[in-house]
Amino acid sequence: MTTLLVILFLLVLYTFWGYYLLLKLISFFYSNPVKKSDYFPVINLLIPVYNGEKVVADKLRNCLKLDYPEDKLRITVISDSSTDKTEEIVASFKDKKIKLLRLEKRGGKTRALNLAIKEVQGELVFFTDASTLLEEDSLRKIAENFKDPSVGCVSGEDRSILNFSEKSSSGEGLYVDLEMKLRRLESAIGNLTGVSGCLYAVRKELLAEIPHDLIDDFYLPLQVVKKGKRVVSEPEGIAFVSRVKNFKEEFIRRRRTALGGLEVFFSELSLLNPFRYDLFSISYLSHKLLRWLTPFLLLLLCLTNLFLLSKHIIFKLSFALGLFSVLIALLYWFFSFNKELKGIFSFSESVFYFYLVNLAILSAWIKFFLGKRETVWEPSKR
Numbered sequence: 001m002t003t004l005l006v007i008l009f010l011l012v013l014y015t016f017w018g019y020y021l022l023l024k025l026i027s028f029f030y031s032n033p034v035k036k037s038d039y040f041p042v043i044n045l046l047i048p049v050y051n052g053e054k055v056v057a058d059k060l061r062n063c064l065k066l067d068y069p070e071d072k073l074r075i076t077v078i079s080d081s082s083t084d085k086t087e088e089i090v091a092s093f094k095d096k097k098i099k100l101l102r103l104e105k106r107g108g109k110t111r112a113l114n115l116a117i118k119e120v121q122g123e124l125v126f127f128t129d130a131s132t133l134l135e136e137d138s139l140r141k142i143a144e145n146f147k148d149p150s151v152g153c154v155s156g157e158d159r160s161i162l163n164f165s166e167k168s169s170s171g172e173g174l175y176v177d178l179e180m181k182l183r184r185l186e187s188a189i190g191n192l193t194g195v196s197g198c199l200y201a202v203r204k205e206l207l208a209e210i211p212h213d214l215i216d217d218f219y220l221p222l223q224v225v226k227k228g229k230r231v232v233s234e235p236e237g238i239a240f241v242s243r244v245k246n247f248k249e250e251f252i253r254r255r256r257t258a259l260g261g262l263e264v265f266f267s268e269l270s271l272l273n274p275f276r277y278d279l280f281s282i283s284y285l286s287h288k289l290l291r292w293l294t295p296f297l298l299l300l301l302c303l304t305n306l307f308l309l310s311k312h313i314i315f316k317l318s319f320a321l322g323l324f325s326v327l328i329a330l331l332y333w334f335f336s337f338n339k340e341l342k343g344i345f346s347f348s349e350s351v352f353y354f355y356l357v358n359l360a361i362l363s364a365w366i367k368f369f370l371g372k373r374e375t376v377w378e379p380s381k382r
Contacts, residue, residue, distance in 0.1 A: 002311070005304040011290065012297050019286040023185035026279075031188050034232055039147040041123035042072050043139065043201070048112040049130040050080040057089050059130050064095060068139045073097055077130075078116045081106040108375040110213045117207050124201050127216060128239065132198045135238035142201050142237040152206050152229025153221050155183065155192055156199030156237030180235075182287065187233035190279050191225050193287045194218045194261070198239035203229070213375040214267065215260035222268050225280060247333065247356065254360035255367070255374075258292060262368045265289065295362035329355045 010018075045063060049056055056077070063075050077090045078101045090100045101119070103112055117125070124146060126139065138156055145154045157180050186192050197217035206224050210216055221231045265288055274281040302322060308315040328348035367374075 001304055001307050005301065005308060005315075008297055008301040008304060012294060012301065015286065015290040015294055015297075019290075020182055020185070022286075023182070023189065026189050027185055032190060032230075033188070034145050034151055034230075035148040036144040037147045039143050040069050040072050040140075041143065041146070042074065042121065043068070043124040043126055043143065044074040044076055044120040044122040044204075045126045045128060045139070046076050046078065046113060046116050046120065047128055047130050048078045048080060048109045048116075049082065049086055050106070050109075050112075051082050051084045051086060052130040053082075053085040053089060055131050056086050058133065060090065060093055060098065062133045064093075064097070065136065066134060066139050067137045068143075070097070073139075074120070074122055075099065076101060076116050076120055078112040079103065080108065080112045108213055110210050110216060110375065113216055114209050117209065120204070123204055125204050125207060126199070126201045127197070128199045129197060129241075132239045132241050134199060135236070135240070138199060138237045138239065142199070142234045145232055145234055146201070146203065148230075150230050151232055152224040152227065153192075153195065153202045153231040154200060154237070155187075155195030155221075155231070155233050156239050157183075157233065157235055158196050158198050159238055159240050180233075183233045184235060186283055186287070187231075190283070191231045192221060192233055193280070193283050195221050195231065195233075196239065198241055199237055212263075212267075213373065214264050215257075218261050218264040219268075222264065222271060225271065225277070226268075251356060251360050251363075254357050255364045258361045258364035259367055259374055261288065262292060262364060263373070265292075292361055292365070295358045295365070298358065325351055326355070328352075 047056075047059060047063075052059075060075070060077070066073070075095075075098045077098065079087050079090070081103050087100060087102065090098065101112075101115055103115060113127070124143060126142070128134065134156075142154045142156060145151050183192050195217050197215075200217060200221075202220055202224065206227055206229060207220070208223065210219055224231050265284075271277055271284050272281050277284075302319075305315055305319045305322070309319060329352040332348040332352040
């Protein structure tokens with residue numbers, strides 16, 4: 001039991017720190033920098049949306065102000081059979097760069113994107129969410145990477161904010177920032193295992209229809225890797241993401257992301273072959289599968305620790321530490337409804353998000369094994 005506990009602890013430690021340190025170590029001896037330079041091909045910016053009347057006007061105004069040659073920019077909004085004023089608002093923009101497509105029957109984000117992929121023109125296709133705002137030079141910074149012929153897909157980076165006017169950080173932002181640092185290391189030595197759905201781009205020639213309602217920001221980069229091209233990160237391709245309004249919405253969003261990720265992962269198990277995909281197979285295992293297995297590892301770690309409580313004081317201390325981490329997460333949740341008291345427990349926000357994310361992943365596994373999918377959903381309230 002002691003050996004099992006140590007193995008479980010080391011697996012969790014590796015997942016969140018060891019893998020990062022491994023990449024850091026590799027980066028000291030090997031790097032594969034992208035050869036960037038100015039590059040302004042015709043690009044098409046895809047914006048799938050469902051009932052986005054509250055955000056779509058701001059999104060389009062933001063897109064029209066982006067620092068990219070006007071004659072090289074196309075903007076395609078794909079309405080997933082919206083029932084509010086989304087399509088009227090898009091139509092009110094008389095700019096010729098903006099085109100509106102509509103799914104006559106609601107089918108979800110993936111089917112909306114498939115409709116656009118069949119029709120869009122341009123050398124690069126950018127994907128972005130209606131609920132995010134882009135930094136002014138984000139498209140130009142991402143496009144520079146495609147001057148390197150080895151690059152097939154480029155991911156922007158998220159900035160989690162409390163509101164768009166203040167652009168202040170949040171506890172969720174800390175969690176996202178750690179993820180971005182990991183992606184930068186993966187990018188520096190090889191390939192990302194996934195991209196930011198808020199903003200990323202793919203060469204048009206590498207795009208294909210996304211099957212079985214799989215999530216685009218995980219499936220498409222994997223196809224780029226399989227075709228021998230690189231998937232890299234651009235730290236200056238920034239998308240500002242407004243934080244969801246409550247923990248329930250955040251839980252649902254995280255669960256949906258994990259559920260979609262699991263479906264893609266098990267459809268692309270060939271990428272775990274290190275003889276064919278080298279370091280990427282290790283990243284695919286470490287950054288994806290082990291991260292999604294963390295809820296089970298934590299539960300087993302807790303149960304194993306319980307069996308060993310009477311063996312040595314160190315097991316009592318480790319169990320108490322685990323309980324303490326749960327306690328401070330609960331305190332943050334309990335006092336989060338009171339703004340004054342919430343500030344006192346702000347130090348525990350990142351701990352709270354750790355448990356929230358892992359509970360969402362656990363819920364995603366349950367839905368995955370039950371054969372339930374979330375191809376159509378309501379937009380998160382932000």
